[in-house]
Amino acid sequence: MIEAKASGNLSRAEAKTISFDEIFDIDNEVIVDLMPATQDGVRGRDIYMKAFRKGRHVVTANKAPLALHWAQIMEEAASRGGKMIRYEATVAGGVPLFSFRDYCITPSEVISFRGGIVSLTVNLVMRMMARGGHSFQEAVKYAQSMGVAETDYRDDTSGLDAARKTVILANSLFGLSMSLNDLYYEGIDEGKRYRSSSRMVSTVSVEGGRVRAESRVEELSQEDPLLSLPEESLAYIIETENNGKLMVRSERDGPLETAAAVVNDIVIMAREIC
């Protein structure tokens, strides 16, 4: 498949196309969803629900179902004898977060997720607009030439992609059942003049019993370790109950790193199944 893609003949790769229902005729334990996000997340949700009913676990890289139907998916998983769902690749795939929470800092609750740079495209475009005053369109073209922005970049620059991630963060780290509609989020204002310290940052914290979850443009201070991140880099800072304040960053966050996150989910899930 990889060879076929490299030679530009993906359609000639030896692969068998089957219908969604046929997935469940195969003897497997884990369904892996690598489909792109849809606007309503319904297709993914329905597959996961069916997977749980059919005794399967789920690993997904698809944000939409989780950002829109979190409660329904999690309740179904629980009600079917504790089926598992892992989704590392949905949020900053190259930077381990959910596996980090589940296996590296178990004596702690996460107190805050402060300063997550979770979306490459939106930050790269903003940085280009700040540097040398490139227009929005020029900046998008640059991000595309870097292999960062997709052809259809609107989900990224509108802030929707980062917002979906922030909802998943809030739900997973703080046990909430938020949906996209509950979140304040911003996108890139095409006419605005951004500074070199402007970044789209995801923040989820609990303050006085109330959860604050947002994805917005912030001006980072010179001391903020997120400011010096390279362009292709993602990172987050979490404050924990007993494991201190920790930062994890990737040097580069590309398709290979995201694919590795999916494989890691499958591996650690397989250990729990056996």
Next chain:
Amino acid sequence: MIEAKASGNLSRAEAKTISFDEIFDIDNEVIVDLMPATQDGVRGRDIYMKAFRKGRHVVTANKAPLALHWAQIMEEAASRGGKMIRYEATVAGGVPLFSFRDYCITPSEVISFRGGIVSLTVNLVMRMMARGGHSFQEAVKYAQSMGVAETDYRDDTSGLDAARKTVILANSLFGLSMSLNDLYYEGIDEGKRYRSSSRMVSTVSVEGGRVRAESRVEELSQEDPLLSLPEESLAYIIETENNGKLMVRSERDGPLETAAAVVNDIVIMAREIC
């Protein structure tokens, strides 16, 4: 126990002292070693060997046995039906590394451990000596007043403590059986004038089939993310096969964070036992 220590009456805490052999009369599955390092690491080694023979697993925060008797300990663990030993707290306790390797980046071998700031005392003393030209003794006193340096600070400032950690890193990450004697390491030269960019850095990498493992003073470049670390902070950068180049850093690395690392080892080990 914690209350007794806080009130300065540790000796009055309600605790029962038992001999090492009595540990094995208790119905337990995991032996936890929180003893300080000894020069030869023999006592710890013998307890672990016995633990494995008696069917126990081991969690340890004690560097000396692993830095000096790695091969012997690991062979015994393997030969007793795959007994487990976890040792997160031995190297930069507040920064998850071995659990990170085992659960967050499983599709990858670690290619290099580049730039680990793994020892607070030695770096804090060096930074004080650089800043305002404090003498070695003044810098040690400052580090002690910060609660970072221990009363007996020689293991730290001689570089021995960082060297022990580097040996454990090399063995664990690259499947080696090094001992302290195989490692090049440096300590603080009391008469030397350090710069503000000087740091004691642990590095383990494989170059042309040969392993390079060392713990030495390096001059960090302005772009090096390790340079901007706060004084009480530890961090490492690892390059992996498929999960990219990742950095993990703690904001503060103290006794609570190290204790949390021990508890995390116990929790993830308990999951594998059940």
